[in-house]
Amino acid sequence: MTEPFTLIFDVDGTLADTERDGHRVAFNQAFAEAGLDWEWPVSLYGELLAIAGGKERINFYISQYKPKFSVSLPLPEYISNLHKSKTYYYRKLLGSGAIPLRPGVERLLKEARTNKMRLAIATTTTLANVEALLEHTLGKESISWFEIIAAGDIVPAKKPAPDIYYYVLEKMNIQPQNCIVFEDSYNGLQAALPTGLKTIVTVNDYTRNQDFTGATLVL
Known part of the structure; x- marks a missing residue:
């Protein structure tokens, strides 16, 4: 057979087409909620897409653009929490019908x-x-x-x-x-x-x- x-x-x-108007926007919303002054414009996000995975992308951004960044939590745990927040905002965008x-x-x-x-x-x-x-x-x-x-x-x-x-x-x-x-x-x-x-x-x-x-x- x-x-x-x-x-x-x-x-x-x-x-x-989820990246520019979906994931990128959700990342920025999560950063703002966390009280961070980080902003990923369209051009920078295009460069960050070379890094596969959202948590990996945040980690790369910190290492390359915010090398002096520090938090009380272990960095992997902090990044994981930040990524969960980003996922929440991304799903809200999907629910609004913004991403066909x-x-x-x-x-x-x-x-x-x-x-x-x-x-x-x-x-x-x-x-x-x-x-x-x-x-x-x-x-x-x-x-x-x-x-x-x-x-x-x-x-x-x-x-x-x-x-x-x-x-x-x-x-x-x-x-x-x-x-x-x-x-x-x-x-x-x-x-x-x-x-x-x-x-x-x-x-x-x-x-x-x-x-x-x-x-x-x-x-």
Whole structure:
């Protein structure tokens, strides 16, 4: 029996343009709530996107831009709390309808389901963020469309490490030749390539000038 084809999706920048007007805004709101004078403008945030993961991004920012910053809590704990606050504000933005899916995404997902394709998600963002995006754009039932939602810290190393794609392949018991990955960034592509997964890259304003050598298709 022929194995059903599988589509594996990144989330931020791929399913929706969440970075500039979503995550960035939520980070700034969390900083303000914490009494910090930090502000991530659009241009700086584009540079920070080279660092995968929200907590990792905050840590990098502190090391590079605020080296004298100190708090009474252990820094990893402080960053974790700050990131939880950011997630709260991000989910509020999603709930307001401020972040729609990218054009064609809903149609692609529905046609894939009609044609009995399997669906999965592989992302560095948190599970809470993924579920909130799906719920507020496609309805709560859409969460169940995806057999696997591999998100956040579910693997030790985030993209561009390939861990999360190996995780999805193993959990779904599928072969790379029977899958297509949808990504939007250099880091995402680099995560998929070592696994042998064919990757379609859908660029956005932050990623359009990145190197996508090795991609199956760049749109």
